[in-house]
Amino acid sequence: MDRPLSPGAARPAPVRAPDGPASPAVAPPRSPLPLARDGTGEGVAAPAIRTTCAYCGVGCGVLARPDGSGGMTVEGDADHPANRGRLCSKGTALGETVGLSGRLLTPLVGGARASWDEALDLVATRFRDTIAEHGPDGVAFYVSGQLLTEDYYVANKLMKGFIGSANIDTNSRLCMASSVAGHRRAFGTDTVPGTYEDLELADLVVLTGSNLAWCHPVLYQRIAAAKAARPGMKVVVIDPRRTASCDIADLHLPIAPGGDVALFNGLLVQILEQGAVDAGFAAHLDGFGAALDAASSDDLSATGLDGDLLRRFYDLWTRTEKVVTVYSQGVNQSSSGTDKVNAILNCHLAAGRIGRPGMGPFSVTGQPNAMGGREVGGLANMLACHMELENPAHRAAVRAFWQAPAMPDAPGLKAVDMFRAVGEGRIRALWIICTNPAVSMPDADAVRAAIAGCDFVVVNDLTARTDTARLADVLLPATGWGEKDGTVTNSDRTISRQRAVLPPPGEARHDWAILAEVGRRMGWFRAFDYASPAEIFREYATLSGIAGRFGLDFDISGLAAMTDSAFAAMEPVRWPVSDTRRGGRFFGDGRFFTPSGRGRLLPVSHRAPAVALGDGFDWRLNTGRIRDQWHTMTRTAKSPRLSRHLAEPFLEVHPADASMLGLSPAGLAEITSRHGRAVLRVLITDRLRRGEVFAPMHWTGETAPTGRVDALIAPVVDPVSGQPESKAAAVAIAPFAASWFAFAVSAGEPVPQADYWARARTEGGWRLELAGTRAPDDWEAEARRLFGLPGAEMQMLSDPHRGITRMAFSENGVLKAAIFVAPEPVAVSRDHLAGLLGEADVPVLSGRPGADRPDPGPILCACLNVGVNTILGAISSGGALSVEAIGEALGAGTNCGSCRPEIAALLARATLREAAE
Structure with a gap:
């Protein structure tokens, strides 16, 4: 039996459609697609379409095949350089996420169905009127690292070049803005120096603020494979928690929150003291003395680490030439995030360990196109193609290229300030595209209230059923992964095609097309007269040639003449792509993009987290x-x-x-x-x-x-x-003082009303965890309301003295729902109960499988659906006493491998129990 937090407790599902007509928000199944024919009249499998994954910044290649019924099968693309055929659990399950349940199929205005003409005319009119009354800075766009580059480019062009405001920012601000700022301070532009191959070529990989095993599993597996092939390769994990990434670590540093600058400042001092400074490379750097003075003044006690751990790490780093330092949100998401980034960059610059095979700092991004957004100027303080908003020459060049009527000369509002301005009424019209800030922004309750109080809110999304979409005045149905067509850029600068596998459902449109149509309706027809993403890509690539002529890093002008057919067939390519340079690494030659052409070390010092403990918040x-x-x-x-x-x-x-x-x-x-x-x-x-x-x-x-x-x-x-x-x-x-707890399963969508609930989809319906401070007066009436089963047959087991109630509801003998109530967290076999939905004449109220039905337990390996109990059974039988043996026997851990640390932990616990007996 599993308790609520055993892996596999309660899984989320869509909620109710917004008030108003239900049909636009709840989609019917896709129309079946015809199978290809092989000349004999027999159906054959559809050809694979090469595309990219919808999730993290690794940018994995995917082979997707439509199944003829509106779905698809998915496998890794062995020819894609990012993943070489590997996929993580999320990527493997992509084909299960393209169903149309809950999809938005038509525009909604005020919650009511509207035509595209009505909706777009209203958007254009309200934005135009707001600008006329409150100026360009009275409006804002908040966009997303899940947009394709072509979507991002059109949004940036519309806001900065034609509306004339820099009030466009992105949820990537929450993910990697500190890396952007640190790169620009050190290198002169936002350049990722290395490539994924460096992770495999390194003799030391340092993971800091990055649980790569769970957040970027394919990169983690590449490192794990390299370490298995070269056992001398070392891995260090720097993280306050012992995460799954520690499974391959030779050293774990449980650093104190905010201690990163002090740690890397200590390393900079050791680089000097242990003679690891690259004197030749240092001739290409400025700021060494000031950076070292600041580093020498820092107190290493801020790291929270003992002297032995520090010495081991410093010795390993300074004595290993081929070292890559991978960092992510644990470094970036901080009030001193930029200084943390520069503390890392300082060490690699001082040692000259950058821009050569197997060495360098490496920022890994959290979203599939966070890099593409950086490239098109999707942040409020940037222009397209890494040009600078506050540089008059850059600004004039972009304005002339776009033939734009206006161009801001100062940065717009960054995400947190943007929503603060919305709440204060300084921004009167807001367009949110492909993101959910009512949940994901800090101080999310205040952000939700700000959006709700804004004069005019437009949201582009796949569904009406998000916290943010429910607040929209105008809700526009957009295409999603599997339907979109364009490009994305991954964390090592590789541009890949994302291709449509399925047709857009209902009246859904591409985000670039929605934005361009509003631009035309606001009066800028020629500037936004796009017919395809290939046309947008060519314009963007041409603009990058101007950046190249300014001596900047981002230049893909070599792709500017690409025909529609060449764009359709485009292979993954790492930028830059120009007449003078293609792909490769940056800065190994000592040339940077600063005005002096020299790299910069920054003097940085430890700062504690800005939010102080105390006053009861301890x-x-x-x-x-x-x-x-x-x-x-x-x-x-x-x-x-x-x-x-x-x-x-x-x-x-x-x-x-x-x-x-x-x-x-x-x-x-x-x-x-x-x-x-x-x-x-x-x-x-x-x-x-x-x-x-x-x-x-x-x-x-x-x-x-x-x-x-x-x-x-x-x-x-x-x-x-x-x-x-x-x-x-x-x-x-x-x-939390709950007087009752419950677990429920339901074939229909349950509608909970409880102090605590968490809802999740199962293969046959939903599962639900609930708890409350006051129990309902009538559990049967409450259960019938919860499940929407007023007339269903019911079986009940009740023990009022112990506070236990169990009920099962059936129609024509088929199980429709069940609920288990207790005064403490409910211990039942959750996956077993979820699997009984839709079955006839099955015993339910025991809450556990009978002897004839083995219970696999909570799922540990999501890729291959292998449960904890199944793994424990293989261990106890004596036939599987290693992670590899379990993989061979059950398949667990053999796909993406991100469950391997948990399998190892099960093995370790089983071994300890056996030793104790």
Whole structure:
């Protein structure tokens, strides 16, 4: 039996359509696509379409085949340089996420169905009128790293070149803005120096602020494979938590929150003292003395690490020439994120370990096209093609190229400031595209209120059922992954094609086409008269040639003459692509993009997290991601197996802290900050330091209303990058005083009304976790309301003395729903019960399978649907006593490999139990 937080507890699902006509928001199945014919009249499998994954910045190649019924099969593309055929659990399940349940099929205005002409005329008119009354800065766009480059380019051109404001920012501000700022300060432009191949060529890989095993699993597997082939290769993980990435680590540094600058400043000092400075390369650098003076003044106690760990790390780094330092959100999402980035860059520059095979700093991005957004100027402080908004020559060149009527000469509002301006009424019209800021922004409750109070809000999305879409005045149906056509750029500068596999459903349109049509209706017909993404790409590539002539890094002008057919057939290519340069690494030759042509070391010093502990907020909250979910789950929640691993919002707490706080395993905790509140399931673990807790950020008002973790995060940002401090909130923690708990399964969509609930899709319906402070007066009446089954047959088992109630509801003998209520977290076999939905005459109320039906337990390997109990059975039989043996016997861990650390942990626990017996 599994309790609520065993992997596989409660999995999110769509909620109710907005008020008004239901038909536009709830889509019928796709029309079947005809199968190809082989000349004999027999159907044959459709040819594979080469495209890219919808998720992280690795940019994996995918082979997708339409199945003729509106779905598709998916496998890794062995010819794509990013993944060479590998896919993670999310990528493997992409074909399960293209169903049309909940899809928005027509425009909605005020919640009512409207024509495209009505909707677009209204958008154009309201934006034009708002600009006339309040000026260009009275409007704003908030866009997304999940847009294709062509979508991003048109949005940036419309806002900066024609509306005349720089008020366009992106959710990538929350992800990698500190890397952008650090690169620009050190290199003169936002350049990623190395390539993925460097991860395999390195003799030392340092993962800092990056749980690569769960957040970028394919890169992690590339490193793991390289380490297996070359056992002398070393891996260091720097993270406050012991994450899955530590499975291959030779050294784990459990750094204190905010201690990164002090750690790398200490390394810079050691690089000098141990003679690891590259004197020849240092001749190409400025700022060495000031950076070293600042580093020498830092106190290493800020790292929270003992002297032995520090010495081991410093010795390993300084004595290994081929070293790559991989960093991600754990570095970027900080009020000192830019300084953290520059502290890392300082070390690589001083040692000359940059721009050569197997060495360099490496920022890995969180979204599939965060890099593409950086390239087109999707941030409020940038122009397209890495040109600078505040550089008069750059600004004039872009304006002339676009033949634009206006161009801002100062940065616009970055994400946190943008939504603050919305709340204060300084921004009166807001267009949100392909993102969910009512959940994902810091101080999310205030952001939700700001959007709700804005005069005019437009949202482009796939569904009406997100926290943000529900606040829109105009909701426009956009195409999504599998329907879109264009390009994306991954973390190592590789541009790949994303291709349509399925037709757009209903009246859905591409984001670039929606933006261009509004531009035309606002009076700029010629500038936005685009017929295809290939045409937009050619314009963008031509503009990059101007950047190249300014001596900047981003130049893909070699692709500017690409025909439509060549664009359709385009292979992955790493930029730059110009007459003088193609792909490769940057800075190994000592040439940079600063005015002097020299690289810069920056003097940086440790700063504690900006949000102070105290006044009752005495715990440091770290936020992040889990293995099988993506952002706010609008896509991954459609795949039942992706929610069977960790299926409800949770809080990791150290055992000693849990005891001090009175928290019990699988109980509920109430977490409060100075900005918001959450209720989360308790997961007691020694993976993290005392005084610190961790919660993932995926759950929403649609899937678990009290699990909106970003409501706890203060709107405090890095002063240079504008990136929020998402990793170090100050919170108070207390047990949530629930008087009852419940687990339920339902073939129909349940409508919960409880103090705590978390909902998830299963293969046959939904599963649901609930809890409350006051029990319903009539459990049967409440269950019938919850399931929408007023007349169904019911079986009940009740023990009022123990507070236990169990009910099962059937129609014509077929199980439709069941609920299990208890005064403590319910212990039943959750996956077993979910699997009974739709079956006839099955025993349900025991909550566990009979002897004739083995219980695989909570799913551990989402790729191949292998449960914990199945793995434990293989271990106890004595036939599978290693991760490799389990993989050979069951397949678990043999696809993306991100479950291998958990399999190893099961093996270790089983071995300890055996030794103790």
